[in-house]
Amino acid sequence: MAELKLPATMSELRAGLGNIVDQGQMQAPYFSALLSSKQGIQIIVDNREERIVERQPTAGTVLSAFDGVTMYEQAVSGFSQREVEQAASNLVKGVSFQKYALREETEERGDFITPMQVDPLELSVREKLDRCREIHRRVKDRDPRIVNARIIYIETNEYSAFRNRTTDLAQRVQRVVLYLIVVVAGPDGQVRYDLESKAGSAGWEILNFTDEELQQLVDNAIALLSAERIEPGEYQIISAPGVSGTICHESFGHGVETDMFLKQRAKAAYFIDKVVGSSLVNIFDDPSRAGGYGSYFFDDEGRRSTPTRIVENGIFRRGITDLYSATALGIPRSANGRRQDYSRKAYARMTNTYFGPGDSTLDEMIAQVDHGIYLDKWSSGMEDPQGWGIQVTCRFGHEIKNGKITNRVFAPIGISGYVPDVLQSITAVSKEVEMDGGSCGKGHKETVPVSSGGPHLLLKARLG
Amino acid sequence: MLTKIIDALNARKDISAWTVRHITEREAQVYAVPKEIESQRTVESENYRIDVLCNTKAPDGSPAVGTGDVTLLSGDDINGGIDRAALVASLVANPVHSIPGPSSNPEVSLVDDNLKRDSLTTMLGLMEDIRTTASKKKDVYLTAAECFGEIQYIHLINSRGIDAEQELTSIAMELVLQAKRNDTETESFVEKSRRRVSDVDAIAEIERQANYTLDLLDASPPRTWQGAVILRAETLASFMAGTPLAGSVLQNLSSAASKYSKISSWEIGRSVFKGDIKGDPLTIWANRCIPYGTTSSRFDHEGLSARRVELIKDNHLVAFHASQRYAEYLGVPATGAFGGVELPAGSTSASDLLAEPYVEIIHFSWFNPDPITGDFATEIRLGYLVDNGVRKPFKGGQLIGNFMDALADVRWSAETGFFGNYLGPHTARFNNLKVSGE
Numbered sequence: 038m039a040e041l042k043l044p045a046t047m048s049e050l051r052a053g054l055g056n057i058v059d060q061g062q063m064q065a066p067y068f069s070a071l072l073s074s075k076q077g078i079q080i081i082v083d084n085r086e087e088r089i090v091e092r093q094p095t096a097g098t099v100l101s102a103f104d105g106v107t108m109y110e111q112a113v114s115g116f117s118q119r120e121v122e123q124a125a126s127n128l129v130k131g132v133s134f135q136k137y138a139l140r141e142e143t144e145e146r147g148d149f150i151t152p153m154q155v156d157p158l159e160l161s162v163r164e165k166l167d168r169c170r171e172i173h174r175r176v177k178d179r180d181p182r183i184v185n186a187r188i189i190y191i192e193t194n195e196y197s198a199f200r201n202r203t204t205d206l207a208q209r210v211q212r213v214v215l216y217l218i219v220v221v222a223g224p225d226g227q228v229r230y231d232l233e234s235k236a237g238s239a240g241w242e243i244l245n246f247t248d249e250e251l252q253q254l255v256d257n258a259i260a261l262l263s264a265e266r267i268e269p270g271e272y273q274i275i276s277a278p279g280v281s282g283t284i285c286h287e288s289f290g291h292g293v294e295t296d297m298f299l300k301q302r303a304k305a306a307y308f309i310d311k312v313v314g315s316s317l318v319n320i321f322d323d324p325s326r327a328g329g330y331g332s333y334f335f336d337d338e339g340r341r342s343t344p345t346r347i348v349e350n351g352i353f354r355r356g357i358t359d360l361y362s363a364t365a366l367g368i369p370r371s372a373n374g375r376r377q378d379y380s381r382k383a384y385a386r387m388t389n390t391y392f393g394p395g396d397s398t399l400d401e402m403i404a405q406v407d408h409g410i411y412l413d414k415w416s417s418g419m420e421d422p423q424g425w426g427i428q429v430t431c432r433f434g435h436e437i438k439n440g441k442i443t444n445r446v447f448a449p450i451g452i453s454g455y456v457p458d459v460l461q462s463i464t465a466v467s468k469e470v471e472m473d474g475g476s477c478g479k480g481h482k483e484t485v486p487v488s489s490g491g492p493h494l495l496l497k498a499r500l501g
Numbered sequence: 502m503l504t505k506i507i508d509a510l511n512a513r514k515d516i517s518a519w520t521v522r523h524i525t526e527r528e529a530q531v532y533a534v535p536k537e538i539e540s541q542r543t544v545e546s547e548n549y550r551i552d553v554l555c556n557t558k559a560p561d562g563s564p565a566v567g568t569g570d571v572t573l574l575s576g577d578d579i580n581g582g583i584d585r586a587a588l589v590a591s592l593v594a595n596p597v598h599s600i601p602g603p604s605s606n607p608e609v610s611l612v613d614d615n616l617k618r619d620s621l622t623t624m625l626g627l628m629e630d631i632r633t634t635a636s637k638k639k640d641v642y643l644t645a646a647e648c649f650g651e652i653q654y655i656h657l658i659n660s661r662g663i664d665a666e667q668e669l670t671s672i673a674m675e676l677v678l679q680a681k682r683n684d685t686e687t688e689s690f691v692e693k694s695r696r697r698v699s700d701v702d703a704i705a706e707i708e709r710q711a712n713y714t715l716d717l718l719d720a721s722p723p724r725t726w727q728g729a730v731i732l733r734a735e736t737l738a739s740f741m742a743g744t745p746l747a748g749s750v751l752q753n754l755s756s757a758a759s760k761y762s763k764i765s766s767w768e769i770g771r772s773v774f775k776g777d778i779k780g781d782p783l784t785i786w787a788n789r790c791i792p793y794g795t796t797s798s799r800f801d802h803e804g805l806s807a808r809r810v811e812l813i814k815d816n817h818l819v820a821f822h823a824s825q826r827y828a829e830y831l832g833v834p835a836t837g838a839f840g841g842v843e844l845p846a847g848s849t850s851a852s853d854l855l856a857e858p859y860v861e862i863i864h865f866s867w868f869n870p871d872p873i874t875g876d877f878a879t880e881i882r883l884g885y886l887v888d889n890g891v892r893k894p895f896k897g898g899q900l901i902g903n904f905m906d907a908l909a910d911v912r913w914s915a916e917t918g919f920f921g922n923y924l925g926p927h928t929a930r931f932n933n934l935k936v937s938g939e
Contacts, residue, residue, distance in 0.1 A: 083762060085761055088593065088595075107539065109541060109542075110541075112542060113546075114547060114575075162589055184763040220762075220763065220873075222763070222766070228764060228766055266876075269899070299535075300535065301644045302645065302679075365534070417869050419866045421882070426897060430878055449877075450878065451901070453880050482673075
């Protein structure tokens with residue numbers, strides 16, 4: 038692994054963090070410091086223009102003092118030692134902390150970097166622009182109905198350092214994502230589009246598109262010109278990995294964030310060690326998953342990344358935690374305490390969340406469907422951890438008739454249902470797991486990078 | 502540091518135009534779980550956002566421009582940052598455009614004085630109001646709440662002579678109310694953003710939401726419905742103006758940027774509808790001058806002054822909303838950022854719009870229509886079927902339709918209201934929407 042080089046000001050402050058934490062720890066039962074810097078660029082190339090813009094950078098320090106009841110925090114922009122020392126002093130001044138016995142934590146020290154073959158920071162901006170232009174050239178003229186083809190490259194360079202009395206960690210996490218959007222116009226002026234993306238904690242090596250993938254994108258966009266609205270009702274469906282992942286994310290992702298348990302907002306709290314789905318259902322959240330768009334080496338509360346098995350053979354085992362909710366609930370922590378950036382608090386958040394693989398093939402699954410829908414692509418989802426409802430919207434789906442996928446396309450398609458009913462209806466799971474990268478909000482804010490995915494699933498649900 | 506940045510930009514021969522925004526923010530955040538204040542935080546930030554424009558050449562040798570940007574924190578290397586922005590600008594060759602020149606910025610009310618004076622105390626006070634009000638409710642309890650209060654100061658200077666300042670406050674409130682009967686638990690999740698605490702009106706909001714939470718105990722899945730659907734108040738506002746995560750269809754299709762990139766097929770002077778118009782004629786303004794509007798401002802990120810722009814009049818597109826760049830590309834006036842959605846009052850009283858039977862939707866899971874096609878299929882968290890004088894709650898099912906088709910067959914109430922990013926009729930009756938149920 039390459040040597041970690043933190044930004045200079047962050048590196049200087051990191052050297053003095055031990056003293057700041059020691060001073061804070063003299064006043065508060067628990068004291069920690071997080072240094073966080075996120076920056077990056079976005080390159081857009083389309084038929085009409087090109088743009089290179091900086092991703093709005095954030096850089097700041099979070100000082101946390103915790104007494105088992107209330108988390109007091111002060112966040113300051115930048116890494117000035119003088120300002121951080123002052124903020125640390127202000128944070129504990131005048132606070133009557135409750136008595137609180139800290140849990141014993143093992144010592145954790147180390148520096149980490151995302152493994153990469155083609156490090157974006159070692160490519161010039163021109164080289165990245167040229168790579169985007171090359172992909173654009175390959176897609177823009179594939180059909181005369183294309184009115185625009187847009188390539189969006191986003192790279193995010195995240196640096197963080199965490200310090201408390203037992204932990205001294207630092208990391209660089211490199212995330213990249215490339216979106217391809219093809220916009221087509223029909224003879225009556227209607228405009229339709231499809232998009233495809235590749236994303237991961239990785240370098241440019243993962244951002245390659247084959248000609249077949251590009252043509253499929255164009256074909257999908259054109260097919261949408263003649264798409265129909267689906268007749269609402271219950272259907273046998275096969276979900277593509279991205280759709281499976283969104284179902285997973287919205288059902289047993291948000292629904293098992295344990296801050297929601299604490300707020301009495303999660304029905305899953307009553308289902309620990311109980312059956313919540315068919316025995317084919319296994320669900321994981323894993324911030325240590327190699328290359329996952331939501332991966333990191335430690336969370337924003339200094340917890341080293343390890344996988345969490347949420348559902349095991351249909352039985353709900355445990356949720357994912359932040360420090361506060363794990364403490365309040367008296368349960369073991371997982372490495373899921375995440376902040377949008379230094380200016381926001383940490384919540385229990387997902388990372389890479391997915392259904393585990395089964396042993397069917399896609400062809401076998403399609404052959405089992407007399408009349409149903411193959412749900413190709415998702416577009417959005419929303420959680421309902423208390424009601425355990427699912428809302429997942431799919432960009433489009435194909436009809437399955439007599440065990441074969443037809444050319445009939447429906448768009449958009451909403452999936453709804455009650456989580457245990459939907460998970461219980463799963464009767465086949467394919468072997469291969471694929472992940473989609475994206476971002477996730479807590480409600481309508483607190484955005485963090487995540488991925489979700491899984492294999493193909495054969496299930497029943499209400500579509501509309 | 503601002504002076505040093507301007508001096509450095511003026512010294513650059515390779516930069517043809519520039520804009521600098523000095524932005525400082527102070528925020529207080531208070532979080533509550535059922536019995537405790539979980540966390541209270543204060544956040545301070547300060548940065549300088551620089552946009553530069555450089556003259557470049559297109560592949561055929563014709564004049565072109567490129568843009569670049571950089572954000573500097575206090576103490577950062579100014580020349581190094583400007584170098585990065587200029588380098589990026591030099592790499593691309595887009596059609597020539599300029600940046601805005603000076604104009605008079607209107608006075609727009611944007612600040613809550615109490616919040617400005619002491620954001621943490623104000624947010625703790627709001628949280629106390631929420632907890633006290635909720636604690637008095639019978640059979641309904643508060644399980645979580647978050648209150649954010651922010652003061653933002655922006656000083657914008659550009660190379661064409663704009664030198665403008667503005668101060669803005671904003672409040673975001675989230676709360677969760679629950680009720681329980683036997684094994685049935687229900688929840689209402691509320692989020693509200695405003696510029697003033699008084700506009701959040703937390704006490705009245707809790708009263709309303711408490712009733713909805715109790716009604717949910719009696720709610721069952723809906724039957725499929727095709728017909729009149731009523732939206733009111735905040736629900737109507739999110740339908741018309743969009744939510745923070747889902748942009749609005751109106752904003753997207755009426756944007757000069759979308760027109761330039763051929764995403765929008767709208768044409769000035771033509772109807773925005775494709776089929777027959779069966780409802781009230783549609784007139785819409787993009788209004789950045791709405792007092793205390795959450796998307797109002799005296800000037801936008803380019804320095805363009807706030808305006809009230811008539812976008813659609815009697816179903817026909819009158820103007821695109823446009824940044825300086827896309828205004829010049831399309832040859833239309835530069836209007837700046839969109840702001841809020843404003844509609845004129847309708848001609849029918851709200852009570853007359855409630856002719857039975859109808860479905861009223863109170864809470865969507867997330868109303869997020871496709872921003873280009875306008876198609877939506879969105880889960881309903883709470884609705885009512887109103888028929889024969891009976892108001893029967895339901896939950897689940899999806900509202901299915903197309904945004905523009907829905908606006909082609911709607912009647913608006915004479916009563917109006919202000920809902921953060923929406924100013925207009927309080928009630929709308931969409932005559933023919935579908936609820937997919939059992």
